[in-house]
Amino acid sequence: MKHLKLFLFFLLLTALSFGQNPNRIFKSIAEKDNTIEIEVSDGRYIIQFFNTQIIETSFIPLGEKYTYKSHAIVTYTNEKEYLFTAHKLITTQNKIIKSLVDKDGFALIKTDGIQVNIQKEPFQISYSYKGEPIISEKGGYIKNDSLETIQFNLKEDEVLYGGGARALGMNRRGNRLQLYNKAHYGYETRSELMNFTLPIVMSSNKYMVHFDNAPIGFLDLDSKKDNTLTYETISGRKTYQVIVGNSWLDIIDNYTNLTGKQPMLPRWALGNFSSRFGYHSQQEVEGTINEFKKENIPVDAIILDLYWFGKEMTGTMGNLEVFRDSFPDFEGMVSRLKNKGVKTITITEPFILTTSKRWEDAVKEDVLAKDSLGNPYKYDFYFGNTGLIDIYKPKAEQWFWNIYKDLANKGVAGVWGDLGEPEVHPSDLIHAKGTADEVHNIYGHDWARLIHEGYKRDFPNTRPFILMRAGYSGSQRYGLIPWSGDVNRTWGGLQSQPEIAIQMGMQGLAYMHSDLGGFAGANLDDELYVRWLQYGVFQPIFRPHAQEDVPSEPVFRSEKAKALAKKAIELRYKLLPYNYQLVYENNQFGNPLMRPLFFEEPNNEKLFNYSKSYLWGHDILVSPVLKAGIKNQDVYFAKNNIWFDFYTDETIDGGQTKTIGLKENSIPTYIRAGAFIPIAKPMQSTEGYDANALEIHYYHHNSVKASERKFYNDDGETANAYETGQYEVLEFEAKIKRRWLEIDFEAEIGSDSESKSKQIDLIIHNIKNEPKRIKIDGKRVKCTWNAKNNSLTIPLVWNTSKYKKIKIKFK
Known part of the structure; x- marks a missing residue:
């Protein structure tokens, strides 16, 4: 009777899937140490159970070796032992598999959570959780002429999230997404390819699939409308993890246990940044901060763009040393700023131009990526003729880190890594670890690792601030802080930002934020600027930044805009103890700081594609103003709660949409009934907290x-x-x-x-x-x-x- 029930359950699962690979013939199945090995006619599967909610499946074609090396998973020590430093993820020493049932037509692997179901003929793997089907392989692994693919079945009603930072609407189903980190200058409401592409799919049916492979490819989210999810890659591991949980936050916690938790940010990172492209001189830097002090506008950091190492925008990249003509007393400037409660952050790029001061040293020390003849690979891009630091050479890693160490010893408190996709990365360029296309997506990821590990080694008591324009799955464990690239300084640019940040938080990179006010273009629009900064109060990093033809700093805007911006910045500082709790929750549990409303109502299909309002932490509901000149805005209030207007204390019943009158000095903000909200006393920087x-x-x-x-x-x-x-x-x-x-x-x-x-x-x-x-x-x-x-x-x-x-x- 027991086996009959299992067989009937298996028939239910297979009835929900189709399109099995008819050429793959089952041969045998065996269990050892929470690992299942399945031999088939064209290779073998290794299925590794990390715990009852995380499972990894790898396919090894005939003639290939199994590589355990992963860019994403916290640590592999060797082929038999998995060592995880993130919150003691269960290792292979614990018994996870409860039973393996091997019958004539099928096999079942049971745990207290995930169950794996093997149909022997035609061969198919499918997964269920607590008796409910999750996902099944369709064609499974298939090698085509140019791409290797892994194919899955989807249900018709699934909404799909993931793929990294994109502006596509919350539901990304129907798109074939390129996995190739690439900047999109001046984007607005739609951007199919941006700086952070991630090989992650999340479903409204509450599961995640992470494709654990670095080389470039595609993520096809049912673009052919045939209920098919396909991962496509040029090479590498044929490995994916299926991750489930009892809630959305559980899934993200499990994923960030697997790929690493974000370290705690320094508290000053929650403050206001002064930033533009860029400050040309020491006098300009100190004068800007003096303006903040004169206006009593709180500020915690100032970011120096590329003029700190050169007078011109082109021809100087790669100098990476202080340009003394413009910054004659750099160290004194950094010290004086620090005494005012302001940290200094400098931009760096991985490109060494042939015209830069470091070119000869970079060639001599052999730190650059190569061409096919073994010479430094040189090519042209916007900033000049260049080489690229090969961070995969231990010698080059140390050479690059020494530059950061020198800056830290000068008092520089944070790192800005720009153009790290890398922005131009020819396919025939060769790194010590592989071709450009094999490491392109993880270049920014490993650049952050280089800095993170350098700080741990040489400044072990310091929490680094690492701002990076590109990364990949798992980059959060290196403290990487992402931003959404060169967004246009328009209302369309603002409208895409909540979606991008919410989606990235769901994929583990919870500090995704935007250049407040918008970056690209000379659009002087005070209403847009103020509304963007008011939204910024409730995004992870508060950093106005833009091209310098229109000032990004509130102190250089109109009197009205300055006053409204100051009010927003002061609110940001008042919320410091609440926001710091969000930093802690992210560090311990992977919780996003910005959360979609369907986290509150996981069965409300109307919320699956909704990002106009969101939760800031658990208790604050925010509805940014994303259109010009509007006087009213519809706001949905999550059900099973009473919500207090933050400014008036008016109460509103959850489970309804209300039209809210707008005010120019704030955006609609609501507090959950029963919440405790700590508020800090006024300060001019977080040092005064x-x-x-x-x-x-x-x-x-x-x-x-x-x-x-x-x-x-x-x-x-x-x-x-x-x-x-x-x-x-x-x-x-x-x-x-x-x-x-x-x-x-x-x-x-x-x-x-x-x-x-x-x-x-x-x-x-x-x-x-x-x-x-x-x-x-x-x-x-x-x-x-x-x-x-x-x-x-x-x-x-x-x-x-x-x-x-x-x-x-x-x-």
């Missing part, structure tokens, strides 16, 4: 009987602060008991930290009548009830080593 003086806003509503939130804090700069016990976690809990509202404060203090005394203003929203009685730790106190805005303010001192209880009795 005081984690011991906060407002804690609680959004009280009778529909929320119990609520709990946690907020992580550390010094904002020490690497591995959490792992070494140098942290605190503030815990807030609210409960409604009859006519009492009880709010409890508790703290977890790291093993290498001390408890602190905190000055807290607890502000409770939606208190419509003056309370009858208020107690703190059992003692009655008098507090301020504001009848006009229905809020209650309770000032208190909290020693975090002690538990604190606030009780409010209503009349």
